[in-house]
Amino acid sequence: MVTFFIRRVIFLIPVLLFVALITFTLMHLAPGGPWSGERNLPPAVERNLNEKYGLDRPVPEQFVLYLSNLLRGDLGLSFSKPGRSVQEVLGGGIGVTVQLGLIAALVAILIGIPLGIIAALRHNTAVDYISMFTAIIGYTTPSFVLGIFLIVLFAVQLRVLPPSGWGRPASMVLPVIALAAAPIAILARYTRASMLDILQQDYVRTARSKGLAEQVVVLRHMLRNALLPVITVLGPVTAALVTGSFVVERMFRIPGIGRMYIDAIFARDYPLIMGTTLLYAVTVAVFNLIVDMLYVAVDPRISYR
Amino acid sequence: MAEATLTPTAQLEQQRPARGLWSDAWRRLRQNKAAVVGAAVVLLLVLVAIFADVLAPYPYAQQHIQDTFEPIGSPAYLLGTDQLGRDLLSRLIYGTRISLGVAFLAQAITLAIGIPLGLLAGAGSRTVDNLIMRVTDVIYAFPDLLFVIIIMAVLGRNIVFVPLAIGIVNWTTIARLVRSQVLSLRERDFVTAARALGVPGRRIMLNHMLPNALTPIIVAVTLGVPQFIMLESTLSFIGIGAPPPMPSWGLMINDGFNSIFSYPHMVVLPGLAIALTMLSFAFLGDGLRDALDPRER
Numbered sequence: 001m002v003t004f005f006i007r008r009v010i011f012l013i014p015v016l017l018f019v020a021l022i023t024f025t026l027m028h029l030a031p032g033g034p035w036s037g038e039r040n041l042p043p044a045v046e047r048n049l050n051e052k053y054g055l056d057r058p059v060p061e062q063f064v065l066y067l068s069n070l071l072r073g074d075l076g077l078s079f080s081k082p083g084r085s086v087q088e089v090l091g092g093g094i095g096v097t098v099q100l101g102l103i104a105a106l107v108a109i110l111i112g113i114p115l116g117i118i119a120a121l122r123h124n125t126a127v128d129y130i131s132m133f134t135a136i137i138g139y140t141t142p143s144f145v146l147g148i149f150l151i152v153l154f155a156v157q158l159r160v161l162p163p164s165g166w167g168r169p170a171s172m173v174l175p176v177i178a179l180a181a182a183p184i185a186i187l188a189r190y191t192r193a194s195m196l197d198i199l200q201q202d203y204v205r206t207a208r209s210k211g212l213a214e215q216v217v218v219l220r221h222m223l224r225n226a227l228l229p230v231i232t233v234l235g236p237v238t239a240a241l242v243t244g245s246f247v248v249e250r251m252f253r254i255p256g257i258g259r260m261y262i263d264a265i266f267a268r269d270y271p272l273i274m275g276t277t278l279l280y281a282v283t284v285a286v287f288n289l290i291v292d293m294l295y296v297a298v299d300p301r302i303s304y305r
Numbered sequence: 306m307a308e309a310t311l312t313p314t315a316q317l318e319q320q321r322p323a324r325g326l327w328s329d330a331w332r333r334l335r336q337n338k339a340a341v342v343g344a345a346v347v348l349l350l351v352l353v354a355i356f357a358d359v360l361a362p363y364p365y366a367q368q369h370i371q372d373t374f375e376p377i378g379s380p381a382y383l384l385g386t387d388q389l390g391r392d393l394l395s396r397l398i399y400g401t402r403i404s405l406g407v408a409f410l411a412q413a414i415t416l417a418i419g420i421p422l423g424l425l426a427g428a429g430s431r432t433v434d435n436l437i438m439r440v441t442d443v444i445y446a447f448p449d450l451l452f453v454i455i456i457m458a459v460l461g462r463n464i465v466f467v468p469l470a471i472g473i474v475n476w477t478t479i480a481r482l483v484r485s486q487v488l489s490l491r492e493r494d495f496v497t498a499a500r501a502l503g504v505p506g507r508r509i510m511l512n513h514m515l516p517n518a519l520t521p522i523i524v525a526v527t528l529g530v531p532q533f534i535m536l537e538s539t540l541s542f543i544g545i546g547a548p549p550p551m552p553s554w555g556l557m558i559n560d561g562f563n564s565i566f567s568y569p570h571m572v573v574l575p576g577l578a579i580a581l582t583m584l585s586f587a588f589l590g591d592g593l594r595d596a597l598d599p600r601e602r
Contacts, residue, residue, distance in 0.1 A: 018443040023455060030459040136591075140583040142535045144542055145576040148558060152569040163565070243450045247539055251562075261451070262543055265458050273455070280448050 001296060008292070012285050017067075019281045020274065024066065027270050028059050034079040034268045053077065066274065076271035080264065086275040090257055094279075096166055097249070097256035101241050104176050108183035108237065113230065115184070116191025120226075121218070123196060131188065138185035143244040147178040147251045164253040175252040179244045183237040190233045194226040201225075228299050231291060238287040242280060333596040340592020346585035354402040361395035366550040374568050387560060387571055396552035397578055403553045404582060407468050408533040412526055414472025415479050420522075422476070423483025424510055428491070434484075441477040449474050453536060457545045464547045467540060471533050482525055486518035520597045527590035531583040538579050554579050 033055070035046050050056040053076075054065060069076060075086035119131040138146075154174060155163035165171040198204060199222070207217045246258040253259075257276055264272040334340050353360060362383075369390035377385045384394040426437040444452070452474045460466035487510075490496055499509050540546030541555030549556065554575040561571025 014439075015443050015446045019446055022443070022447075026455050026459050030455075031461065136587055137580075137584065140531060140587045141580045142539060142583070144539060144555075144558070145579050148562075148565075148572045148576045151565060152573055156566055156569050239448065242448045246450055247542065250543065262454070265454055265545070277447075277451055277455070280451055281446050284448055285446055 004296075005289075005293065008289055012289075015285070016278065016281055020067070020070075020278060021063065023274055023277045024063050024270075025059075027268075027273055028062075030268065032268055034270065036268070053079065066271075070278075075275040078269055078272045080267040080269040080272065086271045089260065089272060090275055090279065093255055093257040093260050096254060097245055097258060100166075100172075100175060100179065100249070100254065100256060101245060103172065104179040104241055104244075105183065105237070107176055107180040108187055111180070112184040112187025113191050113227070115188040116193075117195055117218075117223070117226075119188065119192045120195030120199065123199075128192075132192070135185040135188040138181040139189070141181065142247075143178045143182065144247040144251055146181050147174070147248060150174045150178055151251075166252070166254040166256075171252075175248050175254060178251075179241060179248045182240045182244060186233055186237055186240065187230065190230050191226065194229045195222060198222045198226045228295075231295050231298065234291045234294075235288050238284060242284060330593075330596040334592055337592040337595065339588040340596070343585040343588025343590075343592060346581065347589055350401055350405060350582060350585070353398055354405045357398050357402050361392075361398040363392040363395040365391065365396050365399040365552045367391060367395075374564070374571075376568075377570050377574075384574060385568075385570055387557070388564065391550075393557075393571070393574055396557060397554070397574060400552045400554045400557065400575065400578065401582075403464065403547060403551060404534050404537060404579075407464070407471070407537040408530045410468035411471035411475070411533045411537075412529055414468060415476040415529065416522075416526070418472065418476035419479025420483055420515075423480040424487060424515070426480065427484040427487025428506070428510055428514075437480065438484075441480055444474065444477050447474070450536070450539065453540065454543070454545060457540060462545055462548045464551060464553070467537055467546050468533075471536050475529070475533070478529070479522065479525060482521055483518055486521060487514055490514045490517055524590065524594045524597060527586065527593050531586035531590070534579065534583055534586070 034053075035041050035049055041049075047056070054062055057065075066076065075090070078084050078086050078089045081089055115131050115135070119128045122128050141149075151163045151174065154161040161173055162168075162171045163174070166175075204217060204221055207221045208214075212221075245256065246262065248254070249256045249258040250262060257279070260272065261276045263269075264276065334344075369386060369392075371390065372379075372381065372386050373388055373390040375382050375386040375390075377383075379385060382392050382394065384392075384397065386392055387396070422437050426434045453470045456470040456473060457466060460470060491514075496509060496513055499513050504513075537546055538553065538555030538558075541551075541553040542559050543555075544559060547553035547556050549560075557575040558572045561568065561575075565572055
């Protein structure tokens with residue numbers, strides 16, 4: 001277990017290095033530069049700017065420089081927000097993004113898993129069909145399309161919730177629903193399938209036949225075993241949350257790092273693009289690692305060597 | 306008396322006529338109502354995409370400056386017009402072509418890269434396998450939307466690059482799938498038999514293994530299409546996919562977003578188009594998976 005963990009962590013280093021290399025190369029291949037937005041800078045000014053940010057050096061040298069700075073925890077200076085470091089810029093948005101992601105994840109778990117359990121217990125009834133139909137709609141509707149419907153319904157027609165912003169509880173409702181819908185659906189479908197599998201197990205029949213209350217059978221015998229495979233979908237759930245956050249933050253004008261990323265792409269803010277990409281890659285990698293660890297910790301039948 | 310002479314297997318065959326994998330699957334698919342509805346809508350969308358020129362009342366970019374923001378049901382424009390007086394129905398119809406075209410093309414690119422590399426990884430030497438799998442690991446570590454956005458920034462805002470960017474990022478799923486199929490098929494008796502008969506490795510791969518790996522690939526393709534439709538519309542909504550005046554559904558939502566309070570139909574219509582298309586593909590994909598592989602229910 002410990003060696004497996006260490007091996008996985010060590011394996012992450014080359015992967016992240018390649019992510020950094022690919023992003024760096026692609027960025028510098030992209031047409032236009034960070035200063036092409038500001039109209040007709042005098043060549044001398046542009047030269048000075050390039051010199052200040054090290055852009056006058058060969059790209060491979062810039063990459064090595066970036067990596068050595070990165071190892072010292074320095075992500076560089078943002079181009080589009082003069083005088084501010086990438087750490088400051090990311091620090092200003094990450095709180096909001098994490099808040100949005102965590103609330104959505106919590107909502108997804110609290111709704112998705114019970115929905116799956118109920119659907120499985122009422123297998124092939126109207127309850128099952130309705131919840132699975134809702135789940136497939138939640139799963140297939142992109143978060144920005146759902147966001148549109150939510151804004152039109154609750155902000156435009158009913159005028160009960162604000163269409164944008166972040167901070168007040170009321171302004172959080174719509175973006176959280178838009179972001180949580182896909183994870184809810186994924187969790188509900190998976191929990192249901194897993195529960196249906198458990199329903200047919202011998203030990204469940206044994207528990208029932210010895211006269212245990214249905215509640216005890218469901219909570220003690222079924223739920224624990226049914227939730228095991230659900231842990232594996234936490235990976236896709238995290239991915240859905242990360243991808244969704246870009247669009248949801250943009251649509252609801254939420255000042256998180258997802259919205260910043262897209263602005264940084266347009267502004268060719270190389271250090272900010274690098275910092276955000278690496279941050280997301282590390283997050284996804286760490287989550288996948290946690291999921292694998294959790295899986296081993298929870299299920300004694302599995303062991304990694 | 307004739308019955309008594311039949312062998313037990315022949316008797317079984319009499320009760321249940323011999324059917325191939327495909328006709329069995331087809332029969333199961335037809336019994337699945339959601340899948341049939343999904344397939345019908347998908348077929349309809351494909352037809353709309355092909356015959357967009359005939360079906361659309363106006364060219365998609367034609368502006369009617371005197372008729373901007375017409376509501377749904379106005380006499381000349383069935384579904385109204387946008388901020389430039391362009392007919393929304395026509396734009397939705399042409400948008401089908403963009404959505405499906407990009408998704409199918411992207412899928413073709415993922416197959417063109419993923420199948421050969423998957424075969425190579427599964428049947429090739431250990432070094433080749435390791436190399437290809439490490440590449441998929443790196444691509445897997447990127448959140449896919451992030452990667453597609455960066456590639457689009459390099460290539461530029463042009464609709465023909467969208468399927469390319471999506472394909473470059475998403476071939477890993479197919480490659481991993483094909484690889485795992487090859488690894489499990491490699492140990493099967495019919496492959497051993499073919500090898501014993503002296504069939505060359507390339508032919509074993511293409512004639513014996515690939516057809517057997519086809520079922521999961523078909524399912525992955527059907528479930529991949531809606532995912533790519535979503536990616537295209539997301540990119541266009543963000544403003545780095547289809548350039549104006551192209552009637553991409555995502556771009557139409559972006560167009561209407563600023564006037565969402567006054568003219569919500571401008572965003573609701575393309576939103577419904579995206580949701581309906583993705584739902585149909587998901588129904589069809591789920592149905593195909595159940596039909597082709599009844600064990601996975």
